[in-house]
Amino acid sequence: MTVHDLWLKRGGAHTARHGVGKRWQVRWIDLDGKATSRTFSTKEEADFFDASVKVKKADGTLISADKKDVRLEEIWPAWLDSKAGIAEKSRKDYISKWNVHIRPAWGRRRVADIQDHQVIAWIAALTTMKGVPQGQEPRPVSGSQKKKIADMMSGLLTRAVKMKVIPANPLDGIAKPRVKPGERRYLNVEEIDAILAAAKTDEVKLMLEVLLKTGLRVGEAKGLKVKDLDVDRKRIAIRRDVDDLGRLDETKSRHHRDVPLSQLMTLLLEEAARDKTPEAWLLPDERGHVWTTARWRAIWDNLLIDAGLETTLKTHELRHTAVSMAIAGGADVYIVQRMCGHASATTTLNTYGHLWDGGLDRAAEAIETHLAAERKRIESQQARRAQRGRENGRGHLRLVR
Template sequence: MTVRDLWYKTDRKTGVKTQSKRHGVGSRWQVNYTDLEGTRTSTTFDTREEADLFDAGVKVKKNDGTLISADKREVLVEELWEPWLATKSHVAEKTRKDYISYWNVHVKPVWGKKRVSEIQEHQVIAWVAGLTSMKGVPVGGEPRPLSGSAKKKIADMFGSMLTRAVKMKIIPSSPLDGSSKPRVGKSERRYLNIEEVDSLLFAAKKPAVKLMLEVLLKTGLRVGEAKGLKVKDLDSERRRLYIRRDVDDLGKIDETKTRQHRDVPLSQMMVLLLEAEAEGRDPESFLLPDEYGKVWTTARWRVIWENLLADAGLESTLKTHELRHTAVSMAIAGGADVYVVQRMCGHASATTTLNSYGHLWDHGLDEAAEAIERHLESERKRVESLQARRAQREKDSEVRHLRIVQ
């Protein structure tokens, strides 16, 4: 590594300096160095101080193993996309489609043509905070801010891409390492009461629709999981449904959200209903098809759902997913513990279950309050008994002392 003066050349024999052909043209000082991959390269500067500072920095970075070659400093964010997406072949197809949507709608337009080496933490934080969407906004309307959960997903994806850049030795470290994640507020879940449940079931006049509602309300399945059930997934003897697949918006089979399989319990009544539905049918056929015998698509179910809400007199903003929350709330009210609910919902851990539904175990809070009262009462009685025994001993001691004196 050397700092070279491009405006002057030195005669090797005499040591005399003379002006070069580049004198007065362009930057004067050049730093020549070899990067960690053995590539010879150089960078020019206007002043000797800048060149010396860069030269010293190159020496430090080579010692630390963080020196990036000149060609890699030119890598654009869009060049990371395909290598990064290739590492996500294990995710569910729906998740993969979400990544592609995030990239095309939010990341690529802002960061695609940016050099990876020039990305700074504060720029990304400001960008994430200002993310908006036009989805569901009327024509001519103002874009709405994305939810905290959506911002977090996009930030996590972009952060993962930058981590991939580190592994590809494009940058020495991610500018987002140690950055705080967008806050995700607690979602306001809606739990249907018994009157609303009955109204919804009464509004379902078609048997296929009513059976789908029954399953969602009494098992806590995700909608895609219920759509993806096949006749062979019903185990009447064990009273179980085997959850092995999901169905996407277009009715195509996909992996489950967590890519994990599980068994979900059924009541005796649900077993009878599903047995009647499955009787005489091909084991590979869908257990809960639409009224035409085909797999449910999101577009078809959305029309049915909107009509159900209107006929049942429920608010139009209610989502089908709230049936899952309602099922969990009923299971907890019936005495199910956290581990049972975890298995029923297919959560990765009990922590996820508690974060989502911990507030529903209110009877535990009531018990804790009563336990405190019982403990206080018990302690008072114990102390009173102790004091009574102590007073009795003192009294007995005084009587013995009087007898001795007499």
Template sequence: MAYVRDLWTVVGPMGRRVRSARWGQGRRWQAVWVENGKTITKMFDNADAANLYVSRTKVGQAEGTWITKDRLDVTLGDMWGVWIASKTGRAASTVAGYRAAWRHIEPTWQYAPCWKITRAAFSTWIPTITRLDGTGSALSGASLRKIGIVFHALLDQAVELGIITKNPMRSSDIPRQGKSDRRYLTVAEIDRLVQAAPTDAAALMISVLVQTGLRPGEAKGLQVRDLDVLRGRLMIRRDVDALGNPDETKTRTHRDVPVGGDLLLDLEDIADGHAPADWLLTDEYGHVWTTTRWRTVWKTACASAGLTGVTTYELRHTAASLAIAAGADVKTVQRMLGHASAAMTLDTYTHLWETGIDAIPYAVAEHMAAERKREADKATRRAKRRGRGLRIVDG
């Protein structure tokens, strides 16, 4: 039940409304409705506004779209605390990415009531975000996309908790990450890079990355027991963070990656005599690789090999390109790289499979030439038969 109450008048003896003790004091019109068994009120200066609000209340409650008063003050910051707490099982690097995104969202939206957030407000704000280092530099497409994903997820949670009735954002509002120019090393460049590695440990790490497609953290996190020599497999069970601390894999899933040839023999040699829990790929001092140590080694190797602008992650892209060139199908490459789906693999590397269309013109030309030769041979046979006076049967 919802109605409007006039606080400046009361019903008199003759049934007529007369001035009350509150006449002329405060707002006159009071909207009254019931939420969760409790009477809720809201004051207005004029009757039209109060009646309009009551009408909206009735329609909203009937359609299930009404936001109760106890939830009007719930902010996006309230949603963040609950949402990030639910991500404790994720990889540390993933959670760190969420927190980095929230640091951009927090200054503007922390105290914004969820029900007041609009799609237009988000779309207007997202292009204005800059780096937090004070330079005013624009963020990368990947960072903007992560911010959009977190923002959308917080509003989704608000819907799940009944704070708002629907998410004002659409999936299409999340910024798209532009296609980056990937570099695929040639075999000659790979050989130069391995030979230029300052230590044998660094050379082995490069070889593993470029032949298996592992993420750098996954390769650093390999233990001796993760090498299955008989099957020729590396079992990916963990990651390590920038400081070399063990962590879950990026996708929180495990997989086996094939390894063979000289690389398998090299891995078997370094694993020999070590305990199962020892690190398989270490730096020259036998320690787990840290990002700081690897960055120094990588920079030295690239400089000596004459390679500029190459990141470690491009060894993973190169591994994918080599597998595809060797005839691997999309499902095999997906499993090797640990992508969540084959669609993701196709979206990333579909242009490499497209090289197959290059063979079509040659195949068509060969087919047409073969058909011409077949027709010419048939005509020659017919001519020979006529010359011998033989009866020729069509077909």
């Protein structure tokens, strides 16, 4: 690897390209064994680049010339293949974000040219037409969706590093989009009774009962089969999910769990399972089929109207309501984590930690109670010492005649 003068030969004679183009050329063999070169206008530039190439070869970060032309769309298949173990719903979500947001903006870009400030500015300006009436302006993408897209971009670039397309991920260490705490709606007893009363069929009412009293995700409840019910242990096994079209899928966390049932819910589900095969749906629709999102959404929208509740309420709020009631009843973080199927107690606390605020009130009162008790104990000790002192003083008095 040396710096070559393209204008002069070793003896000082002019070359055929003397005075044409850049004069100085650095030639080297990259880590893949390929001969490559780069030209510069000045010898200082060439010498500096030559030194940097030697350093990069020494530490293994030198990228071959052909890899510098790799585009992000060429990294995408390898990155998606690396997610082979995820739930199908998550996989489809990744594909959607790639097709809608990432590919149009970055798919044809050379990976080596992607810079952190460009990605940050792009994420901040992301918009979507999802849920926007026709003819209106697009709305900004939510903070949680921006974070997911940012995570995908970072993951794609990390994959490029592993494929030795770039030496380092330009997004490493940058601040991720801030996700505002979600506004959750917790139904009160009157609202719960109203929505249950609005159910026009036994199948719909039983689905509502399960969601309100177990905290299952909607897809998990739809995917329950008769064999998942354990009457003796009063447990329901969560082993699968179903997608919007009612097709079987893995659970969101890919972990299985057992959820407790009350005695009443156990009896209701035992009745629903009677005379059914183990593989039959435990909570089918009115036709005996697995619930699809379209079918349930139509039922749900009518339920809200008939119950006199706001039509913006989502079915997922029943899960939040179930958790709020469990916490109000004294369930600790570990129990709620297992009930919800969260990956960690941190997730549970981040989502529902505010519902334990009653414990904060009790802690504050406990401090006051403790202080009062300590003061009373100290006063009692002081009174006893004073009493002993008086008794000892009387014992030393002598009668004077």
